[in-house]
Amino acid sequence: MALVQQIQLQQGGPGARGRARRVTGSPALRMVGRRLLAVIPVLIGVSFLTFAIMSTLPNNTAQAILGLSASPAAVAQLNHSLGLDRPFWVQYWSWLINVLHGNFGTAVQGQSVNHELAIYVPTTLALLVYALVVSLALAIIVATLAARRPNGIADRINLTVSMLGLSTAPYAFAFLLIIIFAVKLGWFPVLSGPVTGPASFFRNLTLPAASIGFGLFAIYSRLLRADLVEQMQREDYIVTAKAKGVAPWRVLIRHALRNSLFNLITVIALNLGGLVGAVAIIETVFQVQGIGNDLITGISNHDLPLIQGITLVFALVTVAGNLLADILYAVLDPRIRYGSTTS
Amino acid sequence: MTDALLQVDDLRVTFAVGGREVRAVDGITFTVSPGATLAIIGESGSGKTVSCRAIMGLLPTGTAIGGSARLRGTELLGLSDAELRRHRGSDLAMVFQDPARSLNPTMRVGLQITEAITTHRTASKREAQAQAIELLRLVRIPAAERRFHEYPHQLSGGMRQRVMIAMALACRPKLLIADEATTALDVTTQAQIMELLLELQEELDMALIMISHDLGLAASYADEVIVMYAGKIVEQAPAAGLFGAGGAVRMRYTRALLDAIPHLERPAHTLLPVVGGRPPDPTALPPGCSFAPRCQYAEDDCRAKVPALAEHVPGHRWACWHPCENGAAPHD
Known part of the structure; x- marks a missing residue:
């Protein structure tokens, strides 16, 4: 709050008269503060749910470590030393306290979960951002072209491609990409290696990103196209712009596009959670060294500390994405930025 | 021109x-x-x-x-x-x-x-x-x-x-x-x-x-x-020809609009005159004058034939079979 007040003081001085409503703090800043506070219960809720779900499954962690030939006594012994025989809430509490100290625990195979996350999270984030940015950029371009002439050639092509994108499962599309671009053309590897720099980023992550991004592109471009067409037909300020003699392209890009981005941002933020599932599957298909792939491995090993750590990261990404969406609303819409209640 | x-x-x-x-x-x-x-x-x-x-x-x-x-x-x-x-x-x-x-x-x-x-x-x-x-x-x-x-x-x-x-x-x-x-x-x-x-x-x-x-x-x-x-001009005149001294509104619809304007001189607690009925459905216009269904002066010819917009007085055109008399306000 001290920081917020300081910012207000800097905004004061000449010209600040008549802006008394800002005295209580910039609404946008306060919104960010409130949302950051709201992250904490979300993360606790997510981790608790994951813990609860995992603990209802038959517990075979020790069995998984020792192998099927291990004696029941040895399994019980290991379960005891891992603390897995304690009541559910005691286990959760000690995990939570450790996390608050920055320690995500030790995975079944003996490695530290912190270390695991440090290696795999950047790759997954890179993959996510790559898929999102490219599909979004293409969607904006294609949707604008399509909205220029509804039912024109660009619109029809986009409709066909988008229908394909919407109805194709990402993993099926992934295999198609592998067959064409990895096996036949040899442009990309079938299985992704570690990402070490820009060159290996493009080499290893392009096909996975395309597999994830195709469906996203389909959703984004159709949504934006529909929104643009609607704006162009219904909004009075579009008529105003046309009445000024502004060319159709400029009306579309300068006036309609910015106002159409709100729904798109909402959908992207909402989709982020579902994207986690796609990332896990696609990373497994391409053997990308990321947390999605790691999560699948962790689940088959009943590796609770690893699963918990990764779930928490995904939850954090989703929450951060939604916060970013809220900030973007404010950037795009001055009415939110200045916290106005009129119109 | x-x-x-x-x-x-x-x-x-x-x-x-x-x-x-x-x-x-x-x-x-x-x-x-x-x-x-x-x-x-x-x-x-x-x-x-x-x-x-x-x-x-x-x-x-x-x-x-x-x-x-x-x-x-x-x-x-x-x-x-x-x-x-x-x-x-x-x-x-x-x-x-x-x-x-x-x-x-x-x-x-x-x-x-x-x-x-x-x-x-x-x-x-x-x-x-x-x-x-x-x-x-x-x-x-x-x-x-x-x-x-x-x-x-x-x-x-x-x-x-x-x-x-x-x-x-x-x-x-x-x-x-x-x-x-x-x-x-x-x-x-x-x-x-x-x-x-x-x-x-x-x-x-x-x-x-x-x-x-x-x-x-x-x-x-x-x-x-x-x-x-209903998509047509029903009366057209210089403002002076409608509202000035010696001028008058002729078309019944214009008259009804004019009467619907509230005046301060009007006694308090009396009903404001309104143009009754609703604008016609543009997909199903009546055969005669479009205003006839709402016009209290409409007669059979109004419902049968569309009145043409004609210049009855120099500069003043109206389309009405039974226009208001000049100078006479029919509602008074």
Whole structure:
């Protein structure tokens, strides 16, 4: 709050008269503060749910470590030393306290979960951002072209491609990409290696990103196209712009596009959670060294500390994405930025 | 009539709605002289807005437009969009009804005005900004420099409409169409905006088409008045011929509109006269006079045959089989 007040003081001085409503703090800043506070219960809720779900499954962690030939006594012994025989809430509490100290625990195979996350999270984030940015950029371009002439050639092509994108499962599309671009053309590897720099980023992550991004592109471009067409037909300020003699392209890009981005941002933020599932599957298909792939491995090993750590990261990404969406609303819409209640 | 600024001849606009044709505007003819004020009066759906949008080329593609609209001899109907854009915003400008919705909410008002300037003229950013601030001053906006950088939501309704007017005046148009420009504003602001429009009209020597449902507004401000009903002109006269001494409203619909204006002299707690019934369904117009179903003076001939718009008194046209008598107010 001290920081917020300081910012207000800097905004004061000449010209600040008549802006008394800002005295209580910039609404946008306060919104960010409130949302950051709201992250904490979300993360606790997510981790608790994951813990609860995992603990209802038959517990075979020790069995998984020792192998099927291990004696029941040895399994019980290991379960005891891992603390897995304690009541559910005691286990959760000690995990939570450790996390608050920055320690995500030790995975079944003996490695530290912190270390695991440090290696795999950047790759997954890179993959996510790559898929999102490219599909979004293409969607904006294609949707604008399509909205220029509804039912024109660009619109029809986009409709066909988008229908394909919407109805194709990402993993099926992934295999198609592998067959064409990895096996036949040899442009990309079938299985992704570690990402070490820009060159290996493009080499290893392009096909996975395309597999994830195709469906996203389909959703984004159709949504934006529909929104643009609607704006162009219904909004009075579009008529105003046309009445000024502004060319159709400029009306579309300068006036309609910015106002159409709100729904798109909402959908992207909402989709982020579902994207986690796609990332896990696609990373497994391409053997990308990321947390999605790691999560699948962790689940088959009943590796609770690893699963918990990764779930928490995904939850954090989703929450951060939604916060970013809220900030973007404010950037795009001055009415939110200045916290106005009129119109 | 050779020196007319805008000459509209037999303008017809037809929409296709669900496979049926709707005649929104059915053969209207009028002239606007340079510097004159024409009021087009009518209810919602009478075709007044559609006629002006047709002239501006702002109707959706696929609308059938017939007839002719010449601006200083240049035919506007049938021009390509690119050709028409050269006139739109420069010779012909328009101010709309709802200033809250007619300004782009995510764009600073200054930029929306400079856009109107740079669309038609090459001007540096600095020049355009100086001109825009000048325009804001012209429409009597105080603290124009500060307002230039504000967003529409930071302005009051009247202020927004002033911005709309500033935008419309950016290229000093010869003709300004004000489409219900004061309807969405409160009464005090309405009067201010109307006064402003008339002052600017004088200052810039431009013609003004006022579209309104308010006959009182026309009586106070217009030189010439057109009353539209169901896509047709039903009465057309100089304002003096309708409202001045010795003049009179003849068409029954205009009379009904006039009677519906509340007067302070009227005794308190009496019912206001209203135009009964509802505007006709444009897809199913009656065979005779379109107003006949709502007209208390309608007789059998009204329901059988459409009255033609004819010049019964020099300068005064009306379309009615049983017009009001001159000087006699039939309701008194």
